[in-house]
Amino acid sequence: xAGPLEGLRVVEMAxxxxxxxxxxxxxxxxxxxxxIERPGTLRDATDITARGKRHVALDLQTAAGIEAALALxxxxxxLIEGFRPGVMERLxxxxxxCHKFNPRLxxxxxxxxxxxxxxARAAGHxxxxxxxxxxxxxxGRSGEPPPPPLNYVGDYGGGAMLLAVGVLSALHxxxxxxxxxxVDAAMTDGAALLSSLFYGMKAAGRWTTQRGDNLLDGAAHFxxxxxxxxxxxxxxxxxxxxxxxxxxxxxxxxxxxAAGQMDRSGWPMMKLRLADVFRTRTRxxxxxxLEGTDACFAPVLDFDEAPQHLHNQARGTFVTLQGVVxxxxxxxxxxxxxxxxxxxxxxxxxxxxxxxxAALAVRAxx
Numbered sequence: 001x002a003g004p005l006e007g008l009r010v011v012e013m014a015x016x017x018x019x020x021x022x023x024x025x026x027x028x029x030x031x032x033x034x035x036i037e038r039p040g041t042l043r044d045a046t047d048i049t050a051r052g053k054r055h056v057a058l059d060l061q062t063a064a065g066i067e068a069a070l071a072l073x074x075x076x077x078x079l080i081e082g083f084r085p086g087v088m089e090r091l092x093x094x095x096x097x098c099h100k101f102n103p104r105l106x107x108x109x110x111x112x113x114x115x116x117x118x119x120a121r122a123a124g125h126x127x128x129x130x131x132x133x134x135x136x137x138x139x140g141r142s143g144e145p146p147p148p149p150l151n152y153v154g155d156y157g158g159g160a161m162l163l164a165v166g167v168l169s170a171l172h173x174x175x176x177x178x179x180x181x182x183v184d185a186a187m188t189d190g191a192a193l194l195s196s197l198f199y200g201m202k203a204a205g206r207w208t209t210q211r212g213d214n215l216l217d218g219a220a221h222f223x224x225x226x227x228x229x230x231x232x233x234x235x236x237x238x239x240x241x242x243x244x245x246x247x248x249x250x251x252x253x254x255x256x257x258a259a260g261q262m263d264r265s266g267w268p269m270m271k272l273r274l275a276d277v278f279r280t281r282t283r284x285x286x287x288x289x290l291e292g293t294d295a296c297f298a299p300v301l302d303f304d305e306a307p308q309h310l311h312n313q314a315r316g317t318f319v320t321l322q323g324v325v326x327x328x329x330x331x332x333x334x335x336x337x338x339x340x341x342x343x344x345x346x347x348x349x350x351x352x353x354x355x356x357x358a359a360l361a362v363r364a365x366x
Contacts, residue, residue, distance in 0.1 A: 002030055043055060102180070112126075113129065220267060226279075283299050319341065321341055
């Protein structure tokens with residue numbers, strides 16, 4: 001595939017959540033990603049994170065399967081895995097044997113709790129990992145429990161994206177040193193890092209630990225969502241006074257209302273006033289009036305509506321692959337653009353190794 005990572009060889013150990021997403025991002029950007037998975041695994045077009053990869057079925061409970069996996073790893077630039085600590089070592093595919101045969105290998109490890117620490121070997125999922133960082137507590141309405149924010153914060157933002165950053169950073173360093181290394185990407189670390197702004201605001205006295213009491217968590221009337229006459233919703237993010245003033249003007253609110261934007265004592269009343277205003281028109285009517293202005297406005301779209309939005313269509317933000325609508329590769333590159341994603345492909349280890357200029361047996365590489 002074309003893209004800025006063309007020529008990069010990545011071995012991905014099949015799993016769930018962030019590691020497959022990271023592998024998909026690498027494949028989208030042009031890397032040759034080979035996913036090692038259990039025999040009998042079925043992939044269809046709805047498994048979007050499988051796109052662009054070559055999938056190899058290996059039984060890692062057998063010596064032949066381990067030998068084939070190690071042969072692929074020997075010729076790879078990157079390995080990514082998302083198992084609990086110790087699993088790859090028990091298989092004989094931990095960093096030590098892999099680096100013995102391939103010293104330049106960047107070994108990316110994706111876990112929830114990290115490779116070390118008292119919880120390292122405990123089970124968990126996104127919601128647990130972001131809970132211990134303060135991120136989950138900060139999300140939600142005042143007086144209500146924190147809602148599960150899908151699995152964006154831990155799995156994908158704090159997990160897969162930082163795994164990708166770590167792997168690419170280690171690859172850059174390896175150009176100078178000639179040595180690979182282990183990248184320990186933990187969702188707890190990543191979710192904490194994503195919270196940097198809020199820890200800074202708290203230290204400065206501009207953020208409290210009460211949900212729904214802060215600038216960006218729904219307390220402010222100028223940064224929230226509102227219901228419209230048709231039951232659909234719009235989003236408002238008019239943080240700056242000049243943008244809020246334009247919002248008020250277009251909504252028919254008096255200038256005095258705009259002038260009181262930062263008076264926190266008036267926020268509850270002002271939110272009720274804005275809620276009443278937005279209930280007077282449908283979402284489409286508000287779009288016709290506000291979209292494209294500096295009022296910091298956008299409709300709240302669902303997964304069916306978002307691909308149909310004019311801006312997303314103009315940019316090609318979504319593509320259709322085998323009848324399945326899905327996000328297009330991102331970000332964009334001026335000289336080495338990513339190609340249209342390809343469906344998941346299934347191949348044999350020997351065929352891939354032949355293309356990589358290697359034999360199946362690792363012993364020949366020792």
